[in-house]
Amino acid sequence: MTFPKKFAVLALAALALQHGAAFAQKGETVKIAWIDPLSGLMAPIGQNQLKSFQYLAELFNKNNPAGVKFEIVPFDNKVSPAESLTALKSALDQNIRYITQGDGSGSAGALVDAINKNNERNPGKEVLYMNYAAVDPDLTNSKCSYWHFRLDADTSMKMEALTTFIKDQKDIKKVYIIGQNYAHGVQVAKYAKADLARKRPDIEIVGEDLHPLAKVTDFAPYVAKIKASGADTIITGNWGSDLSLLVKAANEAGLNVKFFTYYANNSGTPTSLGAGGAGRIYFVGYGHPNMGGPIRKLQDDFKARFNDDFYVADLYTELQLLSEAMAKAKSTDPNKVAVALEGLKLKSYNGDIEMRKTDHQLQQDLWISVWQKTDAKNPYSVENTGYTFAPVAHYDAYVASTPTSCQMKH
Numbered sequence: 001m002t003f004p005k006k007f008a009v010l011a012l013a014a015l016a017l018q019h020g021a022a023f024a025q026k027g028e029t030v031k032i033a034w035i036d037p038l039s040g041l042m043a044p045i046g047q048n049q050l051k052s053f054q055y056l057a058e059l060f061n062k063n064n065p066a067g068v069k070f071e072i073v074p075f076d077n078k079v080s081p082a083e084s085l086t087a088l089k090s091a092l093d094q095n096i097r098y099i100t101q102g103d104g105s106g107s108a109g110a111l112v113d114a115i116n117k118n119n120e121r122n123p124g125k126e127v128l129y130m131n132y133a134a135v136d137p138d139l140t141n142s143k144c145s146y147w148h149f150r151l152d153a154d155t156s157m158k159m160e161a162l163t164t165f166i167k168d169q170k171d172i173k174k175v176y177i178i179g180q181n182y183a184h185g186v187q188v189a190k191y192a193k194a195d196l197a198r199k200r201p202d203i204e205i206v207g208e209d210l211h212p213l214a215k216v217t218d219f220a221p222y223v224a225k226i227k228a229s230g231a232d233t234i235i236t237g238n239w240g241s242d243l244s245l246l247v248k249a250a251n252e253a254g255l256n257v258k259f260f261t262y263y264a265n266n267s268g269t270p271t272s273l274g275a276g277g278a279g280r281i282y283f284v285g286y287g288h289p290n291m292g293g294p295i296r297k298l299q300d301d302f303k304a305r306f307n308d309d310f311y312v313a314d315l316y317t318e319l320q321l322l323s324e325a326m327a328k329a330k331s332t333d334p335n336k337v338a339v340a341l342e343g344l345k346l347k348s349y350n351g352d353i354e355m356r357k358t359d360h361q362l363q364q365d366l367w368i369s370v371w372q373k374t375d376a377k378n379p380y381s382v383e384n385t386g387y388t389f390a391p392v393a394h395y396d397a398y399v400a401s402t403p404t405s406c407q408m409k410h
Contacts, residue, residue, distance in 0.1 A: 002101075028342065030322070030332050031157030032057075032098040032130075035084050035089035035111070038076035041214045041241040042268040045103060048308060049073050049133075053315050060319045066326035070319060078218075079103055079214055081110035088114055091149050092127065095221070099333050100318065102133025103240075104213070104294070105183040109136070112145050119147055126336035136183040137191075137402070142358040144406035147334075149341055149360040151314040151321070155262075156402040157186040158284045161366040161395045162235070162260050163195035165282075166203075172258065174206045176231035178222060180242055181210035188237035206231050214241060219249035234261050239263035239310070244272040251276050258282065263310045264371070265289070265389055270382040273371050278387065281371040287313050287350045288369040288391050289380040295349035299380065309382060315363070316347050321355060333388060352397070357405035366400045368393040 029108040034053055037046035050072070060266070064070075071098060075087035084107040091099060101111055109132055119126040131139065131150045135158070140150055152160075166172055175193050179185030187206055196203050209222055216222075226234065234257055238246055243263055250257070251274060264273065264283040273281050287295065295313055302310035325340035326332050332380040343357040354363045369389035375382050378390040 027069070028067075028332055029069045029071055030098060030326070031071045031088070031096045032100050032385045033073050033075060033094075035075045035087045035091070035099060035101040035107070036103045037079045038074065040078050042103060045240045046076075048267045049102070049308060049312050049315070051308065052302070052310055055310075056298075056315055056319055059298070060323060064319070064323035064327075066323045066327060066332070068323065068332060070322075077101070077107055078108065083086075084109075084110055085114055092118065095125075097125075097127050097332075098130065098322070099127055099243045100130045100132060102312075103130060103140065105134040105136035106213075108134030108139055108282045109183065112139065112148050114145060116145055116146050116371075126334045126351075128338055130318050132312065132318055134184075135289070138183065138187075138189055140361040141405045144352050144359050144404070144408055145354065146338065146360075146408055146410055148249050149321075149338075149355060150364075151317050151362050153286055153364065153366055153400060154361060154402070155184060157361075157400045158262055158366065159188065159191035159195050160402055161368060161393075161400040162282075162284050163192070164201050164395065164399065165368045165393045166260065167199040168195070169258075170186075172200075172203060172233045172253050174204050174229070174231045175233045175235055176209075176226045176229055176257075177235050178209045178211070178226070178246070180213040180239075182213050185210055185213075186239050188235070192235045193278050210211055211242070217245065218251065219246045222246070223255055224251045225251045225404040226250075226257070227253060231257055233258045233260065235260045237262045241268070244269045246409050247277065247281070248272045256280070260284070265309075265369075265382065267309075267311075268383075269387055270309075270371075270387070273387070274385075274386070277371045279370060279372060281387060282368055282392070284366060284368050286364050286366060288367050288389050289382055290378040290388060290390060291349065293349055307324065307384075313349065314362075317353065317364075320346060320348060330363060354397070356404075358408065359404040360408075361396045361404065363401055365397050366395045367391045368395075 077084040135154045137154045137156045260283045261283045299310045325337045329336035329340040345354045351365045
């Protein structure tokens with residue numbers, strides 16, 4: 001276990017110090033309030049993310065361009081916008097100047113509004129919001145904020161990549177869209193229909209459903225509708241229990257269709273895919289479990305320490321960008337760090353990345369991977385199942401990039 005960790009730290013340090021930045025804030029502690037679920041149906045996702053973030057902070061604290069120490073302060077928001085605002089108030093009361101959240105665009109939208117108001121009312125005490133997983137495109141378009149930076153690819157970017165892949169799959173003729181009834185699920189359906197109409201107008205949308213977020217425990221009625229529709233393919237933005245239970249119900253009903261997902265790699269879902277999902281379940285993301293380089297060493301060490309998968313890799317990107325921006329700004333003040341983050345270009349574990357200045361949407365490569373048995377080329381066993389997600393398509397950042405309507409107020 002020692003060797004992979006040591007290797008990981010060295011590899012991370014090599015990436016982090018690529019610009020040879022001075023240790024301008026050496027020894028300063030930067031607290032980051034992590035606001036996401038630690039209870040309820042989505043708790044396994046949040047617990048994995050928190051553990052991943054704390055693990056990465058430990059590594060970055062050994063070596064980062066700014067010389068700062070990151071401290072992750074967790075708050076349980078139960079996937080609720082109201083609870084997220086309560087957590088934000090607690091963080092502000094503790095004088096925490098950096099906020100991070102990702103599970104649920106409803107919570108993200110509430111945080112953006114509250115942070116905008118807080119920063120207007122409290123000049124000199126501004127807070128910065130690093131969003132690692134809430135992918136509603138509105139957050140970097142009509143609702144864009146100077147204080148919000150998104151590290152994940154948004155719904156429209158991921159759908160651009162998915163439909164570019166689907167376009168060439170001639171066996172796909174009938175698609176059913178199912179999603180969670182909030183901003184993200186609505187946007188997945190919107191972009192899926194628009195992109196397919198543009199790229200594969202012959203594909204028929206045979207059904208569409210929205211269901212409550214993190215409340216459904218039995219998806220059998222939804223699966224029965226999908227089966228009756230004659231669909232050969234499902235497109236879903238579901239995550240957490242809403243994807244695990246959907247796949248479980250599909251397997252139990254013998255629904256032999258392709259799934260194109262955003263989050264099939266999230267805690268619990270890979271185990272629910274089983275052998276029956278091989279060759280049928282796809283997911284789109286900014287990486288995959290069988291990448292080489294430093295991220296692979298981090299994955300292996302994380303698995304050895306926690307017997308869990310490290311899959312929220314843009315938390316790595318978050319600390320990489322923050323420490324580089326703090327070194328560049330020679331400050332940990334969110335005002336100065338925000339300026340340094342805008343337009344920042346780095347080489348990360350998944351290639352060249354850029355924090356687009358116009359809307360604070362990270363530009364990065366995307367991959368589509370399929371569930372299959374591990375092999376010599378793709379050896380990482382996801383959730384110790386003997387199966388993995390193997391890459392079948394890779395798109396450069398400019399291919400998946402989508403335009404923005406953001407009118408940023410600086």
